Amino acid sequence: xxxxxxxxxxxxxxxxxxxxxxxxxxxxxxxxxTIASFNAKxxxxxxxxxxxxxxxxxxxxxxxxxxxxxxxxxITGWSSFLALVIGTGLAIAVKxxxxxxxxxxxxxxxxxxxxxxxxxxxxxxxxxxxTSVQRHYGIVILCHIMLVLPFVLRSxxxxxxxxxxxxxxxxASLGASPVKVLFTVTIPLLAPGLFGGWLFAAIxxxxxxxxxxxxTTQATQTLPVAMYNYVREYADPTLAALxxxxxxxxxxxxxxxxxxxxxxxxxxxxxxx
Amino acid sequence: xxxxxxxxxxxxxxxxxxxxxxxxxxxxxFSFRTFIPGSLDVGGLTLANFTGMGKSIxxxxxxxxxxxxxxxxxFSLLVAYPLAYALVRVQSRALKSFILVVSITPLFLxxxxxxxxxxxxxxxxxxxxxxxxxxxxxxxxxxxMFTHVGVLVALVHVTIPVVVLMLATAIxxxxxxxxxxxxxxxxxxxxxxxxxxxxxxxxxxxASITTSFAWTFSAFATPQMIGGGRVPTVSTLVYxxxxxxxxxPLAASLSVMGLLLTASALYALGFFTKRLxxxxxx
Numbered sequence: 001x002x003x004x005x006x007x008x009x010x011x012x013x014x015x016x017x018x019x020x021x022x023x024x025x026x027x028x029x030x031x032x033x034t035i036a037s038f039n040a041k042x043x044x045x046x047x048x049x050x051x052x053x054x055x056x057x058x059x060x061x062x063x064x065x066x067x068x069x070x071x072x073x074x075i076t077g078w079s080s081f082l083a084l085v086i087g088t089g090l091a092i093a094v095k096x097x098x099x100x101x102x103x104x105x106x107x108x109x110x111x112x113x114x115x116x117x118x119x120x121x122x123x124x125x126x127x128x129x130x131t132s133v134q135r136h137y138g139i140v141i142l143c144h145i146m147l148v149l150p151f152v153l154r155s156x157x158x159x160x161x162x163x164x165x166x167x168x169x170x171x172a173s174l175g176a177s178p179v180k181v182l183f184t185v186t187i188p189l190l191a192p193g194l195f196g197g198w199l200f201a202a203i204x205x206x207x208x209x210x211x212x213x214x215x216t217t218q219a220t221q222t223l224p225v226a227m228y229n230y231v232r233e234y235a236d237p238t239l240a241a242l243x244x245x246x247x248x249x250x251x252x253x254x255x256x257x258x259x260x261x262x263x264x265x266x267x268x269x270x271x272x273x
Numbered sequence: 274x275x276x277x278x279x280x281x282x283x284x285x286x287x288x289x290x291x292x293x294x295x296x297x298x299x300x301x302x303f304s305f306r307t308f309i310p311g312s313l314d315v316g317g318l319t320l321a322n323f324t325g326m327g328k329s330i331x332x333x334x335x336x337x338x339x340x341x342x343x344x345x346x347x348f349s350l351l352v353a354y355p356l357a358y359a360l361v362r363v364q365s366r367a368l369k370s371f372i373l374v375v376s377i378t379p380l381f382l383x384x385x386x387x388x389x390x391x392x393x394x395x396x397x398x399x400x401x402x403x404x405x406x407x408x409x410x411x412x413x414x415x416x417x418m419f420t421h422v423g424v425l426v427a428l429v430h431v432t433i434p435v436v437v438l439m440l441a442t443a444i445x446x447x448x449x450x451x452x453x454x455x456x457x458x459x460x461x462x463x464x465x466x467x468x469x470x471x472x473x474x475x476x477x478x479x480a481s482i483t484t485s486f487a488w489t490f491s492a493f494a495t496p497q498m499i500g501g502g503r504v505p506t507v508s509t510l511v512y513x514x515x516x517x518x519x520x521x522p523l524a525a526s527l528s529v530m531g532l533l534l535t536a537s538a539l540y541a542l543g544f545f546t547k548r549l550x551x552x553x554x555x
Contacts, residue, residue, distance in 0.1 A: 011462070019359045022352055023375050026433060029390030030378075032400040036393045044393050046403025086285040093282035105283075108290040113484065114535060115297070116491035118508050119528040123296030126303050126521055129313045146293050149286075178278055207383025210493040210508070214515070227385045228494060240393060243386045250381045254374050263373060269361060269441040 030247055037240035044237055055241035065242065068226030072206055074137060075222060079144035080202035086145070087152035088194060092186065095160055110150045120146060121214030128215070135217050143215050144208060148201040155200060158268045159193020192261055199257060203250065304526035315522055322526035331527070334505040335534065337421075341496075341506065342489040342538075344425055349432040349485050350440075350478065356433070357440035357477075358470075380434035384494040391427040391499060392418065419501040427495045432485040439484065443477020444470070479546055483539055490535055507531045 032046075037055055039048035059065060090109070094102060112120060124143055128135050163186070171185045172178075187194070209224040216225055230239055257263055304323070307316030326332075353376075360372045379387055394400045397414035405411045417423045447470060455465045493508040500509070507527055515524040 015355075015359075018355055019372070022356055023372065025352065026356075026375055026379060026430065028400075029387065029394050029430065033386075033390035033393045043398065044396055045398035046393075046400050047407065082285075086289060089282040090286035093279060093286075097279050097282070099279060099283060105287060105290050108293055109286060111293060114487040114539065115293075116487070116508065116528070116531060116535070118491065118493055118511050119300055119532060120293070120296055122511065122515060122521070122524055122528055123298075123300040125515070126299040126525070127296060129521075130299070142289075142292055145289055146296075149289060203381040207381060207386075209384045210491065213493070213512070224383050224385045227389075228498075231385075231389060231498065239389050243382075243389055246382060246386050247378070251374065251378050254378060254381065255370075258370055258374060263377075264369070267438060267442070269373075269438065269445045 033240050033243050034247070036237050037244045039237050039240075042236045044235070044240065055237045056245075058236075058238045059242045059245060062230075062238065064221070064226040064230065065223065068221055068223035071137075071216075071220050072223040075140050075144055075220070076202050076206045078137075078141045079148060079205045080198055082141070083145045083148045083152045083201045083205075084194060084198045087149055087197065088156050088187075088190070091153055091156040091160060092182065109153065112147050113150050117147065117208075117210040118214065121211035124211075125214045135215065135220070137220055140212065140215050140220050140222070143211050144205045147208060147211060148204050151200050151204060152197040155193055155197030156190065159190050159196075162193075163189055192265070196257075196261065196263075196267070199253070203253070300525045300528050302525075303522050304529045306522045308520045308522045311519075313519065313521070322523050323530070325523075326526070326530065330505070331510070334507050334510045334527075335530070337504065338490060338506040338508075338531075339534065339538075341421075341425060341428060342486045345428045345432055345489040346482050346485045348425070348429045349436045350481060352429065353433050353436035353440055353481070357437045357444055360437065360441045361444045376437045377434045379430060380438075384431065384492065387431055388427055388495045388498045391423075391430065391495075395423050395426070395499065418499060419503045421504055424496050424500045424504045427499050428489050428492060431492065431495060432488055435488070436481040436485055439481045440474060440477045443474040443480075447473045475549075479542065482542060486538060487535060490531065 035048065036044050036046070038051045038053070039045065040050040040052035040054070041048065090105075093099070094106065120143065124139060127133070128139055133139065167189065168181050168185050171181045176184065207224060208222070209228065212222045212225050213228065216222055221229075227239060227242065254263065303315060305318050305320070307319045307321070309316050356372065356376050360369060360376065363369050363372065392399065395417040396402070397416075397418065399417075401417060402411070402414040405415070451469050451473065452465050455469045456462075460468065491508065492506075493512060496504050496506040497509050497512070500506070502509070507530075511524045511527050511531075514520045514527065
């Protein structure tokens with residue numbers, strides 16, 4: 001490439017080195033926590049003198065983590081699915097229909113990007129405490145939908161921008177009803193973007209902590225909340241082991257998504273020019 | 274038919290918007306109510322929650338959160354810009370994928386895993402102290418936990434992935450012809466970057482400032498776990514008041530103040546953006 005080859009030698013070396021250092025900074029805690037998780041000692045200490053897999057065994061037997069995982073799966077499953085359905089519907093409506101209060105609606109739905117999560121969590125907690133609504137799964141799911149919806153909307157918009165409107169017009173001119181066009185043309189064409197949006201929403205919801213801390217109870221405690229409570233009680237490396245499991249699963253999912261779908265395309269960061 | 278379709282597409286989203294609005298109104302309403310100790314009920318209307326906010330404990334939390342938010346924004350931009358630039362411009366697909374997965378994985382780990390990992394790095398027996406001790410550079414441990422710097426480093430790490438994504442989106446939409454034009458007119462690589470690439474990525478930079486400021490303001494687990502109560506922030510104070518003292522009205526009024534502060538910071542940012550554009554003559 002011309003621009004790069006015209007750089008002086010010092011800059012051609014400095015650039016990659018800078019990138020390597022910055023990537024090392026991003027990776028440092030991940031690497032350190034991985035090494036710490038194999039430490040036989042019951043406290044975090046560096047470097048480990050002896051190694052053991054005990055903490056991994058404890059991760060899978062500690063009841064709060066199992067319960068937390070179950071609760072997180074229920075909450076993540078429902079909130080990411082509903083956010084996807086609601087977000088897709090709205091994105092299609094915003095693009096093709098005119099209705100009153102469109103801008104206001106969008107502004108409110110995007111507000112959780114800047115409204116602190118503890119404020120939304122506190123608001124829901126106050127509502128629940130003032131009404132006879134039980135603090136059950138429904139309220140946690142509602143809370144998570146609010147928080148992940150802006151991300152789903154962004155992802156659906158990006159794929160709608162790349163959608164060729166002539167395909168929809170062709171279907172309509174051949175006599176398909178608006179509902180039929182929606183289900184046979186628009187949604188199938190949007191599928192990769194929708195999957196990306198859903199994946200994003202699911203991982204965000206699974207890891208959400210601050211608002212969950214306010215709206216969950218012992219019965220609906222999510223995995224991150226259970227992890228937070230664990231750190232406050234114990235200092236052993238169990239959480240390091242759980243973090244490693246978390247990191248491995250997340251990185252694998254992302255690497256697969258990148259391989260099969262092209263995350264760059266879904267996230268709209270391909271170099272188009 | 275058409276209005277039917279519209280109702281189906283829009284009403285669920287309207288319901289969620291209603292939920293957000295009602296939650297925020299509940300916070301606003303509670304911020305003006307009297308606290309009744311030992312009860313979840315609240316008393317009559319009062320301004321005491323706000324007038325009492327001059328106390329140093331609240332002032333410290335606000336000034337500290339504001340400072341942390343500004344510092345985090347600056348440092349995460351400095352770290353994320355080179356990463357985003359490399360992510361978009363690197364030619365090798367494998368290298369591109371590697372940079373992408375490494376820089377965005379932390380985003381999906383959640384605050385707890387990331388913060389806990391930093392405890393393993395910063396703790397008195399952690400990576401940094403262990404390494405320095407093994408090298409014989411220090412005798413006693415350096416205090417990195419429970420400090421402003423410790424919290425800042427972990428917060429920067431939290432915001433990097435989302436800033437990388439926003440900057441990468443902006444950089445990838447820059448038309449390369451502008452850079453080539455500048456180059457063919459004799460500009461060196463640094464001049465091309467400073468006068469063409471950087472200004473054209475401004476939308477991404479502004480979006481990053483907004484998001485990183487809001488995220489830092491919102492962060493709870495990081496200041497709580499790494500700061501250990503010695504680095505007070507608005508979020509940790511709201512949690513303490515809400516859960517230890519059950520003082521929902523005071524927690525609510527702190528939230529309202531926090532929201533006002535965030536809103537004015539974002540408004541100021543928008544104002545400067547417009548001024549910047551006016552000066553630039555776009």
